[in-house]
Every structure is written in C-alpha cells, then in structure tokens.
Amino acid sequence: MVMKNYRVMIVDDHPLMRRGIKQLLGLDPLFTVLAEASNGNEAITLALQHAPDVILLDLNMKGLSGLDTLKALRNEGVDARIIVLTVSDSRNDVYALIDAGADGYLLKDSEPEQLLEHIRAAAEGQNVISDAVADYLSSRSEQHDPFAELTERELDVLQEVARGLSNKQVAAQLHISEETVKVHIRNMLRKLDVRSRVAATVMYLEHKSH
Numbered sequence: 001m002v003m004k005n006y007r008v009m010i011v012d013d014h015p016l017m018r019r020g021i022k023q024l025l026g027l028d029p030l031f032t033v034l035a036e037a038s039n040g041n042e043a044i045t046l047a048l049q050h051a052p053d054v055i056l057l058d059l060n061m062k063g064l065s066g067l068d069t070l071k072a073l074r075n076e077g078v079d080a081r082i083i084v085l086t087v088s089d090s091r092n093d094v095y096a097l098i099d100a101g102a103d104g105y106l107l108k109d110s111e112p113e114q115l116l117e118h119i120r121a122a123a124e125g126q127n128v129i130s131d132a133v134a135d136y137l138s139s140r141s142e143q144h145d146p147f148a149e150l151t152e153r154e155l156d157v158l159q160e161v162a163r164g165l166s167n168k169q170v171a172a173q174l175h176i177s178e179e180t181v182k183v184h185i186r187n188m189l190r191k192l193d194v195r196s197r198v199a200a201t202v203m204y205l206e207h208k209s210h
Contacts, residue, residue: 006123009035009050011043011069012058012085017108021056021085024112030120040064040072047078054123057102059086059093067096074101083122090193094129104128147207149191157184162201 008031012018018036025031035050037043041064047055055073059066066084073082083104084097094105104122106115106129118128150158153174160170167185171178185197194200 004030006031006053007034007050008032008054008056008123009037009043009046009052009080010056011037011040011061011066012056013038013061013063014058017058024116025119028116028120030123040066040069043069044072044076044078047073047080048076051078052080054119055080055082056119057082057084059084059088059097067093067100070097070100070102081122081125083119083128092193146192147204150188154184154188154191157181158188158200158204161185161197162204 008025010018010021010033012021015038018038022033022036025033031054034052035046037046039061043055043057055078057066057070061069064072066086070082070084073080081103082101083106084102085106085108086093087108097105104118106118110118122128147155156174157170160173165173167178167181171181174181185200189195189197189200192200192203194203
C-alpha cells in the first residue's frame with residue numbers, strides 16, 4: 001500500500017514558530033514541508049508555484065492579515081486545505097475565517113500531539129476546529145446572553161454610554177471617577193467581545209428591544 005504524503009506550506013511571520021511547526025510535522029511521515037512563507041504576499045506566490053496540499057496559515061501577521069491572505073488564496077483558485085493557526089479564539093475571527101473558506105481553525109497553544117492529530121485530520125478532508133474554539137461556538141449557539149456577565153455597575157455605565165454621554169459625564173452622573181468609568185468600559189467591552197463603545201451601544205440597544 002502506497003503511503004499518502006501531504007505537501008505542506010507553513011505561513012507565519014515568526015521564524016521560531018515556523019521552525020517549531022516544521023519540527024512537529026517532521027515527526028509524521030505523512031507530511032513533507034515544501035515551502036515556508038513569512039508574509040501573505042509571499043504565501044500567495046509560493047502557493048501558486050508549489051500547489052501544496054495543505055497550508056498552515058497564521059492569523060495575526062504584519063502586512064497582509066491571515067484573513068486577507070486566505071481570501072486572496074481562494075480568489076486565486078488555490079484549493080489546498082487551509083488550516084488557520086492562531087492564538088485568538090475571538091468569535092469574530094472564527095466566523096470570518098470559516099466564512100472565507102478556512103478548512104480548520106486551531107489554537108497555537110494546543111498540545112503538540114493534539115495539534116498534529118488535527119492537522120492530519122484536516123489533510124484527510126475533515127473540518128477541524130480546536131476543542132477550545134468548538135466549545136466556544138457551541139456555547140454561543142445556546143443563545144448565551146453576554147449581558148448576564150456584566151456587573152450592575154457596568155450595566156449602569158453602559159446605559160449612560162448608550163445615551164451618548166462622554167466618560168466625564170458618565171463619571172459625574174454616577175458619582176465615580178473618570179478613571180473608574182474607563183475601567184468599567186474596558187471590562188464591559190471584553191465581556192461583550194466588542195472593540196468599541198459604539199458596538200457595545202448597538203448591542204445594548206438591540207438587547208433592550210428584544
């Protein structure tokens with residue numbers, strides 16, 4: 001029986017990370033690393049040149065992001081299995097990448113053996129999402145209410161922010177320091193998994209209207 005061999009390209013802007021992944025793949029005779037790219041543009045050129053079976057793609061790269069690289073690869077007709085390796089399990093990233101045509105989404109802090117197993121499964125045609133991300137997605141689909149995690153004080157601050165008040169005005173309104181308002185806003189954005197007070201306001205108004 002002929003042993004299947006998958007030709008892999010590693011895309012990561014950290015040389016140390018590329019070396020680590022290459023050594024990990026070297027433990028499995030199933031894989032041959034045929035190209036390494038340190039940025040998105042290089043990845044597109046090399047993918048068209050070498051036509052790898054599997055591409056391991058870093059999400060957070062300088063220059064062309066992992067998401068843009070992924071879209072460009074798919075636009076160029078690259079049909080390799082593309083697995084995103086990242087430290088981020090932000091739901092926005094997960095959805096955007098899966099929608100853009102990623103075949104897998106794995107966290108870099110997974111155990112090496114588990115990572116290798118997942119890469120092998122993806123190479124063989126399965127969609128792989130690391131356990132942490134899978135748990136996260138399934139907990140979201142259970143209609144998880146992020147507002148339930150906010151403290152009463154954070155909700156008060158959010159209510160004032162949604163009315164269009166500045167940090168200074170919120171502080172005066174709630175009789176707390178402006179610094180404390182900033183801390184509450186930071187915690188609130190983290191819990192709601194949004195990056196701006198505008199997004200938090202939109203979420204809050206939608207939440208209230210239900």
